[in-house]
Amino acid sequence: MNLEEYKGVFVFAQQVDNCVNSIAFELIGKGKDLAADLGTEVTAVLVGSGVKGLADELAEYGADRVIVVDDPELKEYRTEPYAHALASVIEKYKPEIFLVGATAIGRDLGPRVSARIHTGLTADCTQLDIGDFPLNPMPGKEQKHNQLLMTRPAFGGNTIATIACPDFRPQMATVRPGVMQKKDRQAGAKANVEEFNPGFTPNNNYVEILEVVKAVSETVDIMDAKILVSGGRGMGGAENFKILDDLAEVLGGTVSCSRAVVDAGWKPKDLQVGQTGKTVRPNVYFAVGISGAIQHLAGMEESDIIIAINKDETAPIFDVADYGIVGDLNKIVPALTEKLRAEMANKN
Amino acid sequence: MKVVVCIKQVPDTKGGVKFNPDGTLDRAAMMTIMNPDDKAGLEAALRLKDQYGAEVTVLTMGLPKAEDVLREAMAMGADKGVLVTDRVLGGADTWATSQTLAGALRNMEYDLIITGRQAIDGDTAQVGPQISEHLNIPVISYAQNLRIEGDSVIVERQYDDRYHVLKAKMPCLITALAELNEPRYMTPGGIFDAYKAELTVWGRADLKDVEDSNLGLKGSPTQIAKASDKVRKGAGEKVALDPAEAVDYIVDKLKVKHVI
Numbered sequence: 050m051n052l053e054e055y056k057g058v059f060v061f062a063q064q065v066d067n068c069v070n071s072i073a074f075e076l077i078g079k080g081k082d083l084a085a086d087l088g089t090e091v092t093a094v095l096v097g098s099g100v101k102g103l104a105d106e107l108a109e110y111g112a113d114r115v116i117v118v119d120d121p122e123l124k125e126y127r128t129e130p131y132a133h134a135l136a137s138v139i140e141k142y143k144p145e146i147f148l149v150g151a152t153a154i155g156r157d158l159g160p161r162v163s164a165r166i167h168t169g170l171t172a173d174c175t176q177l178d179i180g181d182f183p184l185n186p187m188p189g190k191e192q193k194h195n196q197l198l199m200t201r202p203a204f205g206g207n208t209i210a211t212i213a214c215p216d217f218r219p220q221m222a223t224v225r226p227g228v229m230q231k232k233d234r235q236a237g238a239k240a241n242v243e244e245f246n247p248g249f250t251p252n253n254n255y256v257e258i259l260e261v262v263k264a265v266s267e268t269v270d271i272m273d274a275k276i277l278v279s280g281g282r283g284m285g286g287a288e289n290f291k292i293l294d295d296l297a298e299v300l301g302g303t304v305s306c307s308r309a310v311v312d313a314g315w316k317p318k319d320l321q322v323g324q325t326g327k328t329v330r331p332n333v334y335f336a337v338g339i340s341g342a343i344q345h346l347a348g349m350e351e352s353d354i355i356i357a358i359n360k361d362e363t364a365p366i367f368d369v370a371d372y373g374i375v376g377d378l379n380k381i382v383p384a385l386t387e388k389l390r391a392e393m394a395n396k397n
Numbered sequence: 398m399k400v401v402v403c404i405k406q407v408p409d410t411k412g413g414v415k416f417n418p419d420g421t422l423d424r425a426a427m428m429t430i431m432n433p434d435d436k437a438g439l440e441a442a443l444r445l446k447d448q449y450g451a452e453v454t455v456l457t458m459g460l461p462k463a464e465d466v467l468r469e470a471m472a473m474g475a476d477k478g479v480l481v482t483d484r485v486l487g488g489a490d491t492w493a494t495s496q497t498l499a500g501a502l503r504n505m506e507y508d509l510i511i512t513g514r515q516a517i518d519g520d521t522a523q524v525g526p527q528i529s530e531h532l533n534i535p536v537i538s539y540a541q542n543l544r545i546e547g548d549s550v551i552v553e554r555q556y557d558d559r560y561h562v563l564k565a566k567m568p569c570l571i572t573a574l575a576e577l578n579e580p581r582y583m584t585p586g587g588i589f590d591a592y593k594a595e596l597t598v599w600g601r602a603d604l605k606d607v608e609d610s611n612l613g614l615k616g617s618p619t620q621i622a623k624a625s626d627k628v629r630k631g632a633g634e635k636v637a638l639d640p641a642e643a644v645d646y647i648v649d650k651l652k653v654k655h656v657i
Contacts, residue, residue: 164492171619385647392657
């Protein structure tokens with residue numbers, strides 16, 4: 050493999066139902082920083098059916114070029130045709146870096162593609178940098194420059210590792226949603242748009258979609274919320290989330306929850322914060338009746354202000370909380386809502 | 398019908414984490430359990446055994462002590478266990494691990510391969526889909542439900558805001574979510590039988606159609622630059638107040654921080 054042939058930062062611009070997912074803009078944003086360090090460009094790879102019109106949006110968030118792979122076989126996500134699309138793009142365009150969102154799609158697609166083209170893949174990264182590998186010179190080992198250094202938590206957030214892929218290209222990573230920053234949208238920005246179709250011939254690896262069942266959800270995406278009021282097992286039951294709904298309403302926030310709450314069936318999975326749920330970084334995160342398992346902390350500890358209310362003073366949530374209140378949530382939360390309502394009324 | 402379940406012996410993350418000087422995990426120094434998603438995959442396979450008389454084989458790669466996890470699986474009801482262990486396989490990343498397991502699977506019969514979605518140590522979720530690619534069979538990840546229909550498997554595949562009902566012709570690989578089921582317990586008779594059962598132990602020579610250059614630390618495209626304990630942000634204030642005081646305290650903080 051001639052590593053020098055591989056140039057440019059590519060990102061998978063995930064879309065579902067012809068809507069670009071936020072992760073695509075986050076990857077372009079991070080890709081721009083990496084590309085600046087390398088003196089190269091960012092290419093977004095848009096895969097789907099009838100998706101060419103989405104290219105402008107990718108340009109407005111910073112993509113220099115958009116490669117569109119458009120085919121009826123790509124209407125709904127399926128592993129095989131999507132893997133064929135990305136592997137073919139990589140074979141033809143030879144990027145040095147390829148980023149994919151660590152979503153329920155990306156974490157299936159990334160490994161299948163990396164296995165097909167024989168390169169390394171680092172999962173669920175939370176930090177990406179350009180640097181040297183090894184980090185410090187080592188006798189008897191060549192130190193390579195301009196490598197992608199991929200940092201990720203492991204062991205449920207107990208440890209953190211930085212990984213490189215020095216001898217294979219592209220250097221591939223899946224990136225955790227909600228961690229990288231989008232660039233400001235530049236209305237009217239244009240990218241160089243190229244269409245590419247490697248041909249899609251169904252074979253045994255194409256699975257058949259019998260049904261698409263969408264979860265009915267009227268709630269806002271918790272990853273976009275500025276204020277999250279999050280409840281845990283300590284809420285005691287589904288009906289008691291009413292007091293969190295009230296608090297969230299007064300503050301213009303959104304209710305989220307811990308894994309225990311989803312497991313108990315009190316709240317749907319799309320409200321779950323944590324390692325196996327979503328990563329959030331709101332301005333204010335209320336952790337109410339959440340003990341703070343390490344997997345939960347991994348999903349919310351980057352929040353600007355963390356306020357924890359818990360009756361157990363030894364709960365690990367207090368180790369990350371800016372303001373921890375040891376007390377009875379059933380008394381504090383309704384009283385807090387009332388007081389805030391009065392404050393807001395005074396202000397207006 | 399033959400089902401192979403890939404299971405992994407993982408450190409119990411509650412017991413703390415230890416590293417070798419080269420940054421790889423010191424697995425020998427930690428308490429171990431069967432990875433939870435794998436256990437759900439095993440339970441799914443055992444239900445196929447109950448329902449259709451499927452033969453269930455568990456496959457693992459690891460240190461010799463990983464035989465414990467195979468015996469646990471057999472005590473739950475698995476029919477056979479295969480341990481792949483060899484010094485040359487150590488330090489493998491997901492590429493080299495999937496190459497190893499695919500090499501073993503080429504020497505086994507299967508209609509269905511089930512893996513857990515991800516292991517609680519690496520949290521990568523990559524090995525299952527990578528095995529499927531090496532074996533050139535379809536993969537369905539994130540299975541929250543599955544059933545057999547003739548020569549096909551019908552799976553509910555979970556996404557963030559929806560699920561797809563997918564149909565794949567076997568052979569096929571499925572990665573299981575812990576939500577798939579509630580795994581059964583080992584039975585006393587099962588434990589007794591499992592501890593005298595013969596396990597199959599394979600080494601490098603028993604892997605089919607795999608190059609040495611794709612195995613172990615040397616065959617791993619990804620390399621660790623640095624590994625460390627995570628540095629967490631320190632605790633802030635912690636106060637124990639009666640409800641009225643607590644409310645004033647929070648409102649005051651929200652004002653100071655210009656939230657309200």
